[in-house]
Amino acid sequence: DQQVKQNSPSLSVQEGRISILNCDYTNSMFDYFLWYKKYPAEGPTFLISISSIKDKNEDGRFTVFLNKSAKHLSLHIVPSQPGDSAVYFCAASVLTGGGNKLTFGTGTQLKVEL
Amino acid sequence: DTEVTQTPKHLVMGMTNKKSLKCEQHMGHRAMYWYKQKAKKPPELMFVYSYEKLSINESVPSRFSPECPNSSLLNLHLHALQPEDSALYLCASSQADRGGGYTFGSGTRLTVV
Numbered sequence: 001d002q003q004v005k006q007n008s009p010s011l012s013v014q015e016g017r018i019s020i021l022n023c024d025y026t027n028s029m030f031d032y033f034l035w036y037k038k039y040p041a042e043g044p045t046f047l048i049s050i051s052s053i054k055d056k057n058e059d060g061r062f063t064v065f066l067n068k069s070a071k072h073l074s075l076h077i078v079p080s081q082p083g084d085s086a087v088y089f090c091a092a093s094v095l096t097g098g099g100n101k102l103t104f105g106t107g108t109q110l111k112v113e114l
Numbered sequence: 115d116t117e118v119t120q121t122p123k124h125l126v127m128g129m130t131n132k133k134s135l136k137c138e139q140h141m142g143h144r145a146m147y148w149y150k151q152k153a154k155k156p157p158e159l160m161f162v163y164s165y166e167k168l169s170i171n172e173s174v175p176s177r178f179s180p181e182c183p184n185s186s187l188l189n190l191h192l193h194a195l196q197p198e199d200s201a202l203y204l205c206a207s208s209q210a211d212r213g214g215g216y217t218f219g220s221g222t223r224l225t226v227v
Contacts, residue, residue, distance in 0.1 A: 031213040043118075043204050043218035044157065051213075089156055095213045098169035099145050102206075102216060104156035 003027045004092050006105040013112050019077040021108050023090030026071065030092035030103075033066060035075045038087045038107070047088075048075070080112045116141060120205050120219035128227055129195060135222045137188040137205030143217070145210035146188040148180060151202045151221075163188060164210045195226045 005024045013019045021035075031052050036044035050057040050064045050073070057064050063076045077084055090105040118139045127133050137146065145164045149157040162170035163182040177199075179191040188205055202223055206216035 032215065034215040036215075036218075041202065041221065041223055043120075043206075043220045046215050046217065049215050091215065093213050093215065095211075096170075099147075099162040099164040099210060100208050100213055100216075101159065101162065101170065102147075103159075106156055107154075 002106070004090055004103050004105040006088075006090055006108050008108050009106070010109040010111070013080045013110065015082060015112055015114050016079045019075075019080045019084065019110055019112070021075040021077075021088050021090070021110065023073050023075075023105050024071060025073075025092050027092070027094065027103075028071075029094050031095060032093040033064070033073050034091045034093065034102070035062070035064060036089045036091060036104075037084075038089060044089060077110075080110075082112050082114060085110055085112050116217065118205055118207055118217050118219035120203075120222050122222060123220070124223045124225075126225045126227060127192065127195065129197070131195075132191070132193045134192065135190040135203055135205075135224075137190075137219055138186055139207040139217070140186055141207060141217065142185075143207035143209060144185060145208045146182060147206040147208075147216060148178075148188070148190050149204040149206065149218075151204060157204055161190075192224075195224075197226050200225045 034049040035047040038044045087107045148160040151157040161180045181189040202221045205219040208216040
């Protein structure tokens with residue numbers, strides 16, 4: 001049961017344009033949503049998060065939007081830069097009795113072209 | 115210090131070997147995690163330690179044995195692994211009683227031969 005889904009395995013964008021990465025989830029108990037950037041053979045690097053009680057969070061070139069009724073979130077990167085090329089994972093967390101459990105989506109490979 | 119440090123970065127082991135992966139953080143986080151990531155797949159949770167106690171085991175085979183000696187250290191002991199256990203093993207830490215994200219280490223690339 002894939003609770004967090006990223007339906008686009010890849011995305012190609014021109015430098016300077018906006019990149020929009022999408023994510024859908026099914027579990028209404030998730031309390032935080034996060035985006036991580038990952039290069040091969042490295043650990044995920046945290047980019048930005050949003051609490052489930054918010055609908056928008058912005059940090060520099062990165063903005064995350066949350067639509068709870070649609071169980072959908074998106075990451076906007078503007079302007080896109082070649083250094084943004086990486087795999088982007090959407091993740092969702094839920095605080096359980098056993099700890100803070102993070103579930104990842106399947107990832108979207110972003111390529112920013114010159 | 116805002117890092118999670120994992121050693122070794124690369125490990126090749128035979129199916130009869132015993133080895134250990136190590137993880138260290140000094141951010142005062144009281145929750146630590148082991149994740150496994152196969153190529154082109156998302157990281158998958160293996161174990162969660164909360165306040166140095168094992169709180170979640172995601173039905174991981176017993177050939178993987180976690181240990182949390184203190185609040186800064188997390189080990190993963192490996193014994194009798196199979197070639198299909200070859201993967202990137204990621205350690206992470208976070209606040210134990212708040213939601214949100216983790217800080218990940220850079221991982222150990224494990225190859226079982």
